[in-house]
Amino acid sequence: MSFRKLSQRQTPQQSRAPVSDAFKECHKKEGSMDTITGKLDQICLTEEMADVFFSFQGENIVRIPAHKMILALRSPVFKAMFYGSFPQSEGDIRIEDITLETFKRLVKYLYTDHLQLSKNCVIPLLYTAQKYQIAGLISKCENYLQDKLAVDNACTLFSHAKFFTMAKLRTNALKFIADDAIDVLKHDDFLLLLSEDLVDILQLDSLCVQEVDIVRAVLKWVDHKLTKSKNKIDGKSRRAVLLKDGILYTMAIPLLSLEEYTSVVIPSSILTDEEQLQIFKAITIPNNPSACGKFSVSPRKGGRVVEVLVNDIVYPGNNRSGDINDIMFSEYLTNLQPENLSVKANKRIKIKSVTLKPQFQQPGQNNCNFKVDIKTVTSVQNILPRRSNMFDFREVESSGTETDEGTLNVTFEGRACKLPIDKVISENEKLVLTIKPCIPFGYSDMWGTNQHVIPILPQKYQLINGMMYQHELSQQTTLYLALTGGNLVESFEVVEIC
Structure with a gap:
């Protein structure tokens, strides 16, 4: 035969010469x-x-x-x-x-x-x-x-979107800035804004930030602009820049508290004497918008502050008198002891402040020192396997990581004491405050029933979303809280973030 026989172990395909990788690539x-x-x-x-x-x-x-x-x-x-x-x-x-x-x-x-x-x-x-x-x-x-929108470039990308007339990017950048205004206004990227672009942002009704934080950010912006142009930083120079494009009047300065106004705005010297008097009257005389001149007096929806009273949560529907002295049963009273307050929500919120007002039972025994530990806990839910019983449900095991946010030392002198917290918590986080009385060494007996007696928070065993209490802040936002220990917290302020 003229054909070469194949070996018994060789298939027709195996008999072919291997094709080199170089040949394949070339082909x-x-x-x-x-x-x-x-x-x-x-x-x-x-x-x-x-x-x-x-x-x-x-x-x-x-x-x-x-x-x-x-x-x-x-x-x-x-x-x-x-x-x-x-x-x-x-x-x-x-x-x-x-x-x-x-x-x-x-x-x-x-x-x-x-x-x-x-x-x-x-x-x-x-x-x-x-x-x-x-x-x-x-x-x-x-x-x-x-896709690259972030806190460190949102303002720059908004400016680019305006310049290149990209409507979609412009809209999305503005929404990002409004939703994350707390962080965006603190970033150096905010300082690079042109004055006309700054006005567009300041005119947003949806900025999720307090007006005083907006004022602080604008003052930092104008000082950066003056430094970059090597101009003197003083009230006259600041005012000249802020009057351009009407930046000054986009800030709702009349809505600031008296303390915010005197500590932030007055030292900047951006107002005339007449404007200072107008705004002072607007702040101290309620319902007097005519005294505000050209300044905005409309609260931003994104920065709405809601004060939540502890008694409204623990005793909803006014089922209990607001006067703590009406409590006649000793089982509701206790020696001074720590209180734990945990807060989370179904959406991003900011805890702006917490007000301490221990409701002591003994007259004249109101002075006390406290230490407030602040933590955030990021939770992770692990779904465990199904149980083999008649209910056939899955167990949910929660775990998380704790982050220390700092400690505040407070002296209570008989009047409500507001503590600044200013902490944003996301949906998978909760804020935990532990308020501890600082009892002097060797004086434990003096801090007994004859000295500092306070009401104790009632225990509630039905858990809602892993917490003791549920509070509807608005139609969109629900708070979940755990309150244990002595009744030391009177209220706390919450900012809804759109």
Whole structure:
């Protein structure tokens, strides 16, 4: 026979010579070059059949070859340039407002649709896409920027969105800034805003932040602007900048508390004597908006503060008299002891402050020192396997990590004492406050029933969402609380974050 016999262990496929990886790669490239995309990729940025050149001035003049028809198919600007009423005929096209690298990225995209964006190239490429009216590239750049929205760039991206008239990015950036205003206003990116862009942000009714924090942020912004321009920082210079574009009157200064007004606004010297008197009257005389002049007097919906009274939670529906002295049963009274307050919600909130007012039973025994430990607990729920019983339910085991947020030392002198907390907690977090009386060493007997007797919070064993109490803050926000120990907290302030 003229055919070579196969060995018993060899199949027909195994008898073939192995194909090398190099051959496969070469065949793959040849196959890809046989497509229109492959051909365009092959001639991109080469002089093969090129009929136009773009030149860039640098240390040496650099020329980029291209093909008029391909550029015209992708861009109406190039189409008008090469095939319009007055087409570009001879000589190189000089590019002075776009860098060489950015233009090469553009040409590569026009020929192949290949695009690799980064934070350093996206804005120059977006400008180039706008200049040559390349809608697809504009959309890709806008989507990239939207995906990168964060606290450290939200203000800058909002400014870019305005400049490049990107409505979608502009809307989303403003919403991000409003929702995360507490953090955005503290970041250095906020200081880079142009005055007209700052006005757009300050006019938002949905800013989830207190007005005093807005005022502080604006004062920091104006000082940064004066420092950058090497101008003197004083009341006159600040006022001049804030009057531009009406920045000064976008702040609802008349809504500040008297303490906030005197400690934040007055030292900045941004108001005239007449304005200072107007706002002082507006703050101290309720329902007198006519005294506010040009200043805004509308509270922002995003920064609404709600005071929650502990008695309204523990004794809902006024089932108990608000006068603690009406308690006649000794089992409701106890020696001075710590109180634990835990708060979480179904959405992001900010605990602005907590007011301590221990309700002592013995007259004249009101002075006391307290230490307040503040923690946040981030919870993780683990679903355990089903039980094999008649109820057939899954157990939920909660675990979490604790973060110490600090300690406050407080002296109570018989009057309500408001403690600033200013802590944002998310849906999977809870804020835990432990208020401990500081009992002097060797004086434990003096802190007994004859000295500091207070009501004890009633125990409630029915748990709701893992907590003892539920309180409807609004139609959108529900609080869950645990309160144990002595009745030391009178109320706390909550800010709903949209």
